[in-house]
Amino acid sequence: MAEQGQAVASGDPIAGSAVFPRGSRVNEEGHLEVAGCDVVELAEKHGTPAYVYAEDDIRARAREYRQAFEDRRADYEVLFASKSLPCTAAYRLFVEEGLSVDVASGGELHMALKAGFDPERIHMHGNNKSDEEILFAARAGIRHLILDSFDEIERCERLLDEPQPVLIRVTPGIKPSTHDYITTGQLDSKFGFGLEDGLAARAVERVLASEKLELVGLHAHIGSQIF
Numbered sequence: 109m110a111e112q113g114q115a116v117a118s119g120d121p122i123a124g125s126a127v128f129p130r131g132s133r134v135n136e137e138g139h140l141e142v143a144g145c146d147v148v149e150l151a152e153k154h155g156t157p158a159y160v161y162a163e164d165d166i167r168a169r170a171r172e173y174r175q176a177f178e179d180r181r182a183d184y185e186v187l188f189a190s191k192s193l194p195c196t197a198a199y200r201l202f203v204e205e206g207l208s209v210d211v212a213s214g215g216e217l218h219m220a221l222k223a224g225f226d227p228e229r230i231h232m233h234g235n236n237k238s239d240e241e242i243l244f245a246a247r248a249g250i251r252h253l254i255l256d257s258f259d260e261i262e263r264c265e266r267l268l269d270e271p272q273p274v275l276i277r278v279t280p281g282i283k284p285s286t287h288d289y290i291t292t293g294q295l296d297s298k299f300g301f302g303l304e305d306g307l308a309a310r311a312v313e314r315v316l317a318s319e320k321l322e323l324v325g326l327h328a329h330i331g332s333q334i335f
């Protein structure tokens with residue numbers, strides 16, 4: 109890689125870096141090219157900051173995730189955490205690639221449905237779901253509602269007309285190697301029920317005693333961009 113400010117030679121091995129979408133290169137002008145587009149031209153045309161997505165690369169990565177499981181077992185599901193790119197075109201792309209999806213708001217759920225996701229492939233997260241969002245998700249027939257707090261458990265029981273399969277989000281007390289701002293699995297996380305402080309066990313008891321909520325399993329997320 110060239111030093112900052114230094115001209116980049118055509119053919120610089122950007123293509124070998126996992127940071128850039130596959131097929132990225134430095135073109136004859138010395139400009140970065142992503143998915144066949146010169147990013148300097150894109151910046152001139154669209155202004156900056158601009159987000160540029162390489163569809164081929166996204167599809168290839170989705171297939172790799174599926175293949176990795178397919179090679180090992182028949183019973184698996186790969187989910188796109190759609191908060192990372194909530195737009196209908198992206199949802200549609202993952203429908204086509206056979207992924208499932210995790211949504212964390214009514215807006216994301218709306219787009220996932222519009223893009224053609226089978227509700228059976230939609231899982232609803234979020235630590236601040238409104239009554240309307242809970243009802244929207246349940247009535248759309250999503251697969252799992254992921255419960256995040258005792259308040260939410262109580263509201264689900266009050267609001268739901270039909271039994272709803274649920275997961276309970278637990279914070280397992282694991283601190284991964286990543287930036288503090290994007291860790292989610294530690295005990296004082298804003299998400300879920302702690303394993304270590306006994307809240308998760310109480311949540312499980314509470315849901316098992318419910319007539320409306322069907323406990324299917326636990327969910328845990330420990331953070332993003334883990335090394």
Ligand SMILES: Cc1ncc(COP(=O)(O)O)c(C=O)c1O
Nearest residue numbers: 189192210233292329331332333
């Ligand atoms: C339930 C859930 N899924 C996915 C994500 C995004 O995670 P990642 O960056 O690992 O895709 C988060 C981030 O907080 C999350 O809470």
